[in-house]
Amino acid sequence: MSDELKTPLLDELEKGPWPSFIKDLKSMADRPMVKDLLGQLEKSYRDKRGYWKHGGLVGIMGYGGGVIGRYSAIPEDFPGVSHFHTVRVNQPSGWFYTSEALNEIMDIWDEHGSGLTNMHGSTGDMVLLGTTTQELEPIFRELTAKDWDLGGSGSDLRTPSCCIGPARCQNACYDTLALTYNITHKYQDELHRPMFNYKYKIKMSGCPNDCTAAMARSDMAIIGIWKDDIQIDQSAIAEYVDSGFNIQEYVIEKCPTKCITLEGKELKIDNSDCLKCVHCINVLPKALSPGKERGAAIALGGKAPIVEGALFATLIVPFIEIDEENGFEEVHDLLERIWEFWDEHGMNRERIGEFIERVTLKTFLEGIGVEPMPQQITQPRDNPYIFYEEYYEEETE
Amino acid sequence: MATTERRTDIGPPHYDKFLHPIIKENYGKWKYHDTLRAGVLVHVGETGSIYTVRAASPRLISTNFIRLMTGLATKYSDGYLRFTSRNNVEFLLGNKDNIDPLIKELSDNGVPVGGLNNSISNVVHTQGWVHCHSAATDASGLVKVVMDELYEYFVEMKLPHKLRLAVACCLNMCGAVHASDIAILGLHRTPPRIDHSTLPNLCEIPTTVASCPNNAIRPTSIEGKTTVKVDEDKCMYCGNCFTVCPAMPMADPLNDGVSIWVGGKISNARTEPMFTKLAIPFLPNNPPRWPEVTEAVKNIVEVYAKNAKPYERVGEWINRIGWPKFFDLTGIEFTKYHLDDFRYAGTTYRRSMHNRY
Ligand code: HEM
Ligand code: HEM
Ligand code: SF4
Numbered sequence: 001m002s003d004e005l006k007t008p009l010l011d012e013l014e015k016g017p018w019p020s021f022i023k024d025l026k027s028m029a030d031r032p033m034v035k036d037l038l039g040q041l042e043k044s045y046r047d048k049r050g051y052w053k054h055g056g057l058v059g060i061m062g063y064g065g066g067v068i069g070r071y072s073a074i075p076e077d078f079p080g081v082s083h084f085h086t087v088r089v090n091q092p093s094g095w096f097y098t099s100e101a102l103n104e105i106m107d108i109w110d111e112h113g114s115g116l117t118n119m120h121g122s123t124g125d126m127v128l129l130g131t132t133t134q135e136l137e138p139i140f141r142e143l144t145a146k147d148w149d150l151g152g153s154g155s156d157l158r159t160p161s162c163c164i165g166p167a168r169c170q171n172a173c174y175d176t177l178a179l180t181y182n183i184t185h186k187y188q189d190e191l192h193r194p195m196f197n198y199k200y201k202i203k204m205s206g207c208p209n210d211c212t213a214a215m216a217r218s219d220m221a222i223i224g225i226w227k228d229d230i231q232i233d234q235s236a237i238a239e240y241v242d243s244g245f246n247i248q249e250y251v252i253e254k255c256p257t258k259c260i261t262l263e264g265k266e267l268k269i270d271n272s273d274c275l276k277c278v279h280c281i282n283v284l285p286k287a288l289s290p291g292k293e294r295g296a297a298i299a300l301g302g303k304a305p306i307v308e309g310a311l312f313a314t315l316i317v318p319f320i321e322i323d324e325e326n327g328f329e330e331v332h333d334l335l336e337r338i339w340e341f342w343d344e345h346g347m348n349r350e351r352i353g354e355f356i357e358r359v360t361l362k363t364f365l366e367g368i369g370v371e372p373m374p375q376q377i378t379q380p381r382d383n384p385y386i387f388y389e390e391y392y393e394e395e396t397e
Numbered sequence: 398m399a400t401t402e403r404r405t406d407i408g409p410p411h412y413d414k415f416l417h418p419i420i421k422e423n424y425g426k427w428k429y430h431d432t433l434r435a436g437v438l439v440h441v442g443e444t445g446s447i448y449t450v451r452a453a454s455p456r457l458i459s460t461n462f463i464r465l466m467t468g469l470a471t472k473y474s475d476g477y478l479r480f481t482s483r484n485n486v487e488f489l490l491g492n493k494d495n496i497d498p499l500i501k502e503l504s505d506n507g508v509p510v511g512g513l514n515n516s517i518s519n520v521v522h523t524q525g526w527v528h529c530h531s532a533a534t535d536a537s538g539l540v541k542v543v544m545d546e547l548y549e550y551f552v553e554m555k556l557p558h559k560l561r562l563a564v565a566c567c568l569n570m571c572g573a574v575h576a577s578d579i580a581i582l583g584l585h586r587t588p589p590r591i592d593h594s595t596l597p598n599l600c601e602i603p604t605t606v607a608s609c610p611n612n613a614i615r616p617t618s619i620e621g622k623t624t625v626k627v628d629e630d631k632c633m634y635c636g637n638c639f640t641v642c643p644a645m646p647m648a649d650p651l652n653d654g655v656s657i658w659v660g661g662k663i664s665n666a667r668t669e670p671m672f673t674k675l676a677i678p679f680l681p682n683n684p685p686r687w688p689e690v691t692e693a694v695k696n697i698v699e700v701y702a703k704n705a706k707p708y709e710r711v712g713e714w715i716n717r718i719g720w721p722k723f724f725d726l727t728g729i730e731f732t733k734y735h736l737d738d739f740r741y742a743g744t745t746y747r748r749s750m751h752n753r754y
């Protein structure tokens with residue numbers, strides 16, 4: 001066993017007012033795994049480089065993902081982290097917990113793992129950091145006994161995640177928690193057994209504030225939207241005016257289409273010009289709320305730069321009803337058409353965003369059976385190189 | 398337990414089990430919310446109010462930290478708590494009188510409360526040297542030193558608008574930093590070092606060749622074994638090849654470091670979502686406290702705080718004043734690296750006479 005743990009560089013990270021992960025990790029340094037993790041990290045801080053191997057394949061029987069193999073590149077020096085695998089545990093919708101449920105997971109993790117976690121990973125899972133191959137099956141059994149299951153990894157449906165939605169937000173235009181729960185359960189096979197060209201992330205935000213960053217971070221962004229008029233409580237508007245709040249400067253002038261006016265203490269919105277940007281609703285939460293005809297817009301293809309460059313998602317369906325009574329059938333139907341077309345024509349390691357760029361929006365829409373609409377673009381083409389598919393032949397005159 | 402049936406594909410438990418009774422009653426029936434003070438919200442529903450206390454978390458946390466949180470939740474919020482999409486911890490309180498004692502106990506344990514509205518919320522970040530082979534820098538350490546410096550902006554709401562920070566330790570961007578107000582991005586600056594002795598066994602040649610977005614990789618033969626070579630002039634150090642081929646490591650202690658990006662935004666409020674743009678092409682890795690990075694980020698935050706108008710995000714502010722003035726005000730040097738030379742580079746060239754002089 002290695003000697004006493006000395007971490008002069010990491011100790012510098014115990015200073016300062018922000019909570020220190022080093023202090024926290026050190027509270028567990030009596031565990032060989034945590035001790036050697038700190039030792040290896042100290043060495044990284046000294047040498048300015050990481051010491052992890054581009055690991056190997058490990059997993060749970062019957063699952064193709066959810067566990068990620070991780071090995072130290074210098075196990076002779078740090079045997080405690082020679083195996084340091086990650087277990088991704090599917091979070092509940094909205095990341096809600098009770099103390100009791102979280103403590104149960106922590107009991108399992110204290111017994112079978114390092115005791116370190118990320119709460120949560122960027123995709124949404126609880127990320128349990130650091131265990132060995134032989135502990136995987138016991139962890140899996142104990143987690144499932146408490147009703148928890150693994151999340152996704154590899155070329156599969158990644159763990160869907162959502163904003164807090166109707167559980168605590170008056171802006172929510174559909175039930176993000178219910179849809180996330182539904183999709184996660186309906187597509188367990190796609191989530192646990194990688195069969196896609198590449199990863200497929202779904203994020204659900206209840207309104208265009210997009211608190212889950214779905215437009216940038218998911219292959220499929222399901223974003224709540226309304227179609228009719230913003231609801232206005234005029235007495236609350238009067239209270240804002242009386243309180244001295246500058247509605248003119250902070251709301252009216254900030255509206256992107258200047259479709260709001262204030263007449264005395266009465267606010268008027270020309271809803272035919274409203275872009276559903278939500279600014280006014282954010283600033284005047286007591287007076288304004290989204291309309292009553294609610295649903296979602298679906299955009300596809302958001303991603304970070306790897307491989308071909310970063311993309312925001314492209315709007316594909318401007319409005320879809322999110323119908324819980326109907327078992328969310330319309331969403332399933334669209335999702336399955338997308339997967340089918342991507343599966344047939346996409347390439348290995350090609351995210352849906354890059355796929356759409358390659359085959360073009362026109363072909364993609366045809367492939368998934370969605371009509372072209374002016375809402376899907378910022379402007380019609382400005383180049384004249386049009387591939388005409390219909391033209392007259394002499395004899396059809 | 399060994400005798401129980403093996404359960405698979407059960408999915409996560411239903412969230413219903415974890416909702417505070419007041420939340421259950423008012424689910425979908427919230428009328429409005431109000432900010433009571435930094436880090437404390439009230440949501441008013443039809444039949445009651447729920448109070449939220451938002452606490453910071455380093456995200457890389459131990460079961461000790463989590464048990465501290467669950468202990469406080471049991472004591473003050475009827476055992477209900479949640480995490481936000483930026484990894485803050487939120488306590489959901491039915492009883493208003495518990496707010497102060499909860500905040501006091503959090504603070505006694507070194508956990509600040511804040512991150513709401515016109516403040517800096519928790520930093521979305523990645524694994525870094527703690528846990529990833531791809532990392533050009535550490536993530537948790539950078540977050541710690543930057544937030545030590547910007548602490549006041551977490552616990553107070555004194556910025557023109559919300560400010561979202563993110564850290565990613567390589568271009569894979571597991572933290573998706575490409576749409577944040579200010580992003581810290583670790584990067585490599587040298588091509589992969591090829592280990593020809595292991596490559597033929599570890600890597601599939603066609604996949605490795607195909608992985609490169611710039612077609613810089615070609616098959617070649619060394620001592621009768623098929624391996625690959627890299628056209629170093631074409632390489633942009635993205636690490637795609639390393640993702641598929643472990644024999645092409647990127648780590649280079651001398652040249653790895655950090656870049657700073659600004660002006661991204663996710664929300665649709667007022668203006669459309671925007672990508673972050675390059676502010677500083679390179680700062681050295683200088684652990685444990687990265688002084689060059691903390692100074693650079695603090696400078697941008699302070700110049701923004703001083704010059705932006707209310708409800709202007711960093712990107713909106715820069716779009717109003719123009720990029721020349723951004724570089725002027727921040728004193729950041731404009732270099733040839735700020736000119737894009739990848740796909741769609743032309744879309745960033747000025748094609749008008751619209752400039753402020
Ligand atoms: C064509 C081949 C490969 C592809 C496309 C590939 C792709 C990826 C991707 C996308 C990830 C991110 C993981 C995620 O977010 O789920 C990953 C992680 C990883 N890969 Fe590969 N990989 C390949 C080959 C390999 C090989 C040959 C090894 C080992 C010898 C390896 C070891 C790892 C490890 C250890 C991780 C993740 C570690 C962690 O999260 O801690 N990969 N790979
Ligand atoms: C091989 C080392 C890698 C490690 C250790 C790693 C680790 C992780 C982890 C732990 C997460 C959070 C997962 C969750 O919540 O379930 C994540 C998310 C992510 N990964 Fe990786 N990853 C690796 C490679 C890659 C590669 C090769 C790519 C790019 C193709 C990639 C892109 C992403 C992105 C964009 C996210 C965030 C997605 C979101 O915001 O939901 N990662 N990664
Ligand atoms: S995305 Fe909209 S509905 Fe969801 S939490 Fe954010 S503001 Fe509320």
Ligand code: SF4
Binds near residue numbers: 257667
């Ligand atoms: S939502 Fe946006 S566009 Fe619509 S009225 Fe409000 S500020 Fe104007």
Ligand code: SF4
Binds near residue numbers: 525533565568570572
């Ligand atoms: S951003 Fe890069 S270095 Fe950091 S965790 Fe993701 S893959 Fe690893």
Ligand code: SF4
Binds near residue numbers: 608
């Ligand atoms: S680092 Fe990127 S650009 Fe360089 S060879 Fe590898 S894949 Fe190609």
